[in-house]
Amino acid sequence: MGIAQNDRRGVTVEVSLDAGGIDDERLDRQTRMLRAELAEMEGVETAALGRDSSGTAAGTKVADPITLGAIVLALSASGGVFTTLIETVRDWLGRQPGSHRVTVTIDGESIDVEAANDEQQRALVDAYIRRHGGVVAG
DSSP states (O other): OOOEEETTTEEEEEEEEEOSSOOHHHHHHHHHHHHHHHHTSTTEEEEESSOOTTSSOTTSSSOOOOOTTEEEEEEESOTTHHHHHHHHHHHHHHTSSSOOEEEEEETTEEEEEESOOOHHHHHHHHHHHHHHGGGSOO
């Protein structure tokens, strides 16, 4: 899926959860929990589970098969919303049992965010935010 410009309001970002081989029902439940948390963030206009009500993958023009673990966010153009998104994902991951990874895709470029808070992960996330922070900054 990836990212698409969302008029002048902001951008659409794909967030994909990989919960380490759990069954589909648990993956769906955890994806919905993450979506609910992301939807509460300031600057998130919409948070859909991979498709909008028309059956088209949110943020795209072509229908996509349903992808378990996929969340599509429409972010406003307010400054700092992308940084907040990454930090919210990291916080959520830190509260989850097991081996989880979340992939955030913007402008066709993805970053994997894992529960580990080591220095290399932080540097990678910071570099990614610097590259893409201006995309959603006002």
